[in-house]
Amino acid sequence: MREELFVSGRSNPLIDPHLEIWEWQIPAYLFLGGLAAGILFFAGLFYLRGKEEKFSTAVRVAPVFVPVLLAIGLLFLFLDLKHKLYFWRLYTSFSIESPTSWGAWTLLLIMPLSMIWAALNIESVFPRWDWKFQWAKDIIEFFKKYKTEMAWGLVVLSIILGIYTGILLSAFNARPLWNTSILGPLFLTSGLSTGAAFIVLFSRSKAERHSMGQIDLMLITIEIALIIHMFMGFQASTQVQIEAAKMFLGGQFTATFWVFVFSLGLVIPALLEILEAKGKKVPYYIAPALVLFGGLLFRFIMVHAGQLSRWLY
Amino acid sequence: MRYAMAIDTKKCVGCSDCVVACQTENLVPHGYARDWIVEVTDGTYPQLELEYRSERCNHCDNAPCVRCCPTGASFISEGGIVKVEHDKCIGCGACITACPYDARFVHPEGYVDKCTFCDHRLEQGQDPACVAVCPTKCLYFGDMDDPNSEVSLVVKKRKFKTLIPEAGTEPQLYFLI
Ligand code: SF4
Ligand code: SF4
Numbered sequence: 001m002r003e004e005l006f007v008s009g010r011s012n013p014l015i016d017p018h019l020e021i022w023e024w025q026i027p028a029y030l031f032l033g034g035l036a037a038g039i040l041f042f043a044g045l046f047y048l049r050g051k052e053e054k055f056s057t058a059v060r061v062a063p064v065f066v067p068v069l070l071a072i073g074l075l076f077l078f079l080d081l082k083h084k085l086y087f088w089r090l091y092t093s094f095s096i097e098s099p100t101s102w103g104a105w106t107l108l109l110i111m112p113l114s115m116i117w118a119a120l121n122i123e124s125v126f127p128r129w130d131w132k133f134q135w136a137k138d139i140i141e142f143f144k145k146y147k148t149e150m151a152w153g154l155v156v157l158s159i160i161l162g163i164y165t166g167i168l169l170s171a172f173n174a175r176p177l178w179n180t181s182i183l184g185p186l187f188l189t190s191g192l193s194t195g196a197a198f199i200v201l202f203s204r205s206k207a208e209r210h211s212m213g214q215i216d217l218m219l220i221t222i223e224i225a226l227i228i229h230m231f232m233g234f235q236a237s238t239q240v241q242i243e244a245a246k247m248f249l250g251g252q253f254t255a256t257f258w259v260f261v262f263s264l265g266l267v268i269p270a271l272l273e274i275l276e277a278k279g280k281k282v283p284y285y286i287a288p289a290l291v292l293f294g295g296l297l298f299r300f301i302m303v304h305a306g307q308l309s310r311w312l313y
Numbered sequence: 314m315r316y317a318m319a320i321d322t323k324k325c326v327g328c329s330d331c332v333v334a335c336q337t338e339n340l341v342p343h344g345y346a347r348d349w350i351v352e353v354t355d356g357t358y359p360q361l362e363l364e365y366r367s368e369r370c371n372h373c374d375n376a377p378c379v380r381c382c383p384t385g386a387s388f389i390s391e392g393g394i395v396k397v398e399h400d401k402c403i404g405c406g407a408c409i410t411a412c413p414y415d416a417r418f419v420h421p422e423g424y425v426d427k428c429t430f431c432d433h434r435l436e437q438g439q440d441p442a443c444v445a446v447c448p449t450k451c452l453y454f455g456d457m458d459d460p461n462s463e464v465s466l467v468v469k470k471r472k473f474k475t476l477i478p479e480a481g482t483e484p485q486l487y488f489l490i
Contacts, residue, residue, distance in 0.1 A: 002355055009332035010349030012418035019415065021406040082404025083423035089384040089401050100407045101383035171381060173480060174413035238479075311413045311477045 019175075019307040025080035027299040030165045031194070032073035033103075034187055034295065036066045037162035038195015040114060042212075044154030047147065057203035058212065060124040062195075066114040074107065099168045106164060110157045116143050117150060162188035169306060177244035177302070177309035180233055186226040187299075193219035194295040197269075197288030209284055210276070216291065217273040220266050227262065244309035253305050261301060265294010315457040316372065316392040316430055317485040318444070319464050319473065324451035325365040327352055331443035331452065335369075338431060338442035342421050347428040348443055364490075367443065367452065370395060370416035370428040371476065371484030378408035378417065387425070392456070393485065394432055399424040413480045430454075457485070 007016070014021045043063045046055040081087055091108065095101040120143060122129045131137050143150070166187030169178040196216040203209045234245035247253045269287035276282050327350050335341060335348050348369035355362045372395045379387045379395060386401035387408050397408075397417075402424040409417045409425060420426040431441035439445065444452040455462035464487070471489040478484070 002353070004352075004354040006352040006354075008327070008350045008352065009329050010346040012345050012415075015409065015415050015418050019410065021409050021419070080405070082406065082419045082425075083402050084404070086384075086400065086403045086424075089386070089403050093383070093385045095380075095383055095385060097380040098383045098407065100381065100405055104383060172377070172410050174377060174411050307410070311480060313477045 019310075020304075022080065022303055022307065024300070025076040027303040028296075029073045029076040029080070030168070030187070030299045030303070031296045032069050032076070033107075034162055034165045034191025034299075035194045035198060035292075036069045036073065036110075036114070037158040037165070037188070038192040039063055039066050039069075039198055040110070040117075040154045040195075041158040041162070041192060042195055042199060043117065044151040044158065047151040048155070054205075055199075055208055055211070056124070056205065057208055058199045060121040061202055062199045063114065064118045064121055064125045065198075067111065067118050070107065070111055070114060074111075099164060099171045103161075103164045103168060106157060106160050109153075110161055113150060113153050113157065117154065120144060120147070159188065162191040165191060169302065172306075174311065175306045175309050176238075176240040176311070177234075177247070178306040179241070180230055182226055182230045182233065183302075186223065186230065189219055189223045189226060190295050190298060193223060194292050197291035197295075200288040201285055201292075213273045213276055213284075213287065216288070217270055217277070220270045220273075220291070224262075224266055224270075227266075240309070240311050243312070244305075247305050247308065253301055256297075257301055261294050261298045264290055265297065266291075269294075314392040315374075315485070316394055316435075317455070317457040317464050317468075317487065318369075318430070318441075319453040319467050319471075319487040319489055320367050321449075321451040321453070321467075321471075321489040322364050322366055323489065324449045325350075325367055326449055327365040328448065330446050330448055331367050334442040334446035335428070335431075338434075339429070341426075345418055345420070345426075347416075347418075347426070366488055367447075368414070368416075368476075369443070369486070370412075371414060371482065371486045372428075372430060374483035374485060375481060377411040377413075377480075377482060381407045381411045383407065390432065392430075392432075392435075394430050395427070396429055396432070397425050397427060413477055413482065414484075 010016055039062045042058040047059050052059045078087060090104040094105060119140060163184045166183035170181055170183035173179045193216055196212050200209050200212045231245055234241040248257050269290045272282050272287040329350050332346055332348055341347055351366045351368055353364045372393055376395050379389055384401045384403055386398045388396060390396045404419060404423045417425050417427045434441060440454050444454045453464045453467050455464035457465055459465060468487050473487045473489050475484045475487060
């Protein structure tokens with residue numbers, strides 16, 4: 001039996017007594033990245049399927065906000081860097097084994113693409129928008145010809161971005177709570193779900209809200225299944241992952257996770273969507289607001305708890 | 314060439330001289346440490362077993378900190394020494410999160426810092442500062458690829474363990490037990 005473990009001579013800030021190198025910036029960035037991925041995915045998807053009219057918020061309105069969301073996310077990422085003046089080093093190399101590198105380059109591709117897409121649709125948010133200069137109008141006309149190609153780009157890149165927000169964590173075998181390949185699909189699903197919720201919040205068409213709500217219901221169901229699957233996986237894994245899961249199964253995050261993330265952020269919005277589908281009158285903004293709140297809190301808890309989980313030696 | 318270190322846990326008395334020597338040699342800022350002492354008590358009273366370990370970066374052969382670095386700032390230098398190039402480091406913290414031994418830290422100037430096996434001393438044919446200063450001579454350092462080096466011989470002769478080998482990092486600190 002282990003009686004005592006005592007470390008002396010080391011009390012490195014942000015590392016000891018437990019790791020807290022990633023504070024609020026990273027979870028907030030992961031949330032915004034996932035949200036942006038979700039919105040862009042639906043924009044590209046519905047455009048390609050020729051449903052632009054029915055899903056006009058998804059295709060035209062919501063994507064206008066994406067460059068702003070991404071810019072705030074990137075700002076948070078920048079704020080997290082401890083050696084800020086050297087941030088450009090991210091773009092002087094590509095490291096195939098580094099999720100951070102993948103994310104940086106994906107964002108570099110998706111950012112301009114989302115800006116062009118937003119520019120093409122800006123009138124749907126600002127009806128009196130005027131590009132003023134002829135050259136700007138020419139550029140817009142030029143890109144209008146390539147909308148299908150761009151929509152494909154949005155779909156592919158948004159899936160990479162969405163998965164990346166999970167893989168960024170799951171690639172770390174040093175932190176047992178994160179070290180599960182479920183995290184990629186889980187964060188992608190959650191990102192798509194927050195994207196759908198965002199679209200519902202901004203949509204003025206009942207038909208669109210209804211369809212997006214049903215899509216969100218499906219995504220939430222998958223998410224719940226993945227979360228349960230994740231904990232079952234931990235329980236059947238090694239001691240370090242059993243210990244990691246304990247934080248959520250009786251430990252310090254139990255109440256926050258199961259009450260706020262799981263119940264309030266997933267189960268209740270799912271029930272509301274079901275009620276809505278059955279024709280019951282529920283204010284349409286409650287479910288998506290809860291989904292967005294749950295998604296944000298989920299990332300905060302995962303990033304924080306993951307840093308507390310560790311190998312035992 | 315494959316630098317490695319063996320730490321005799323039976324000889325170590327936990328005096329922390331290695332910690333202080335490193336801080337002095339490498340001008341480690343106040344409040345930070347590149348090496349440290351772990352004291353583990355196992356068993357139930359009165360059957361207690363005490364183990365002292367002088368720990369530092371394991372200069373892993375399969376170093377997750379190097380693999381996850383987006384800029385190539387973390388790299389494997391000559392002899393397998395894992396180092397950080399300060400001017401390439403953006404301080405993203407990925408390597409710190411990736412190290413299961415928590416062997417890295419953020420230097421007050423923003424870049425990530427860690428044990429270098431005192432490679433500046435190695436160049437001059439000297440041992441790392443911690444090895445040189447240890448009063449019980451419990452630290453052995455040398456080239457694992459050379460079968461006659463002190464560290465190869467002691468690892469061959471004695472029973473040893475590495476820390477969390479199951480993490481797949483292939484650590485290069487050998488704890489003699
Ligand atoms: S001990 Fe940590 S910092 Fe050192 S090489 Fe291994 S993973 Fe990297
Ligand atoms: S903190 Fe520096 S050395 Fe570590 S992964 Fe980031 S860029 Fe590389």
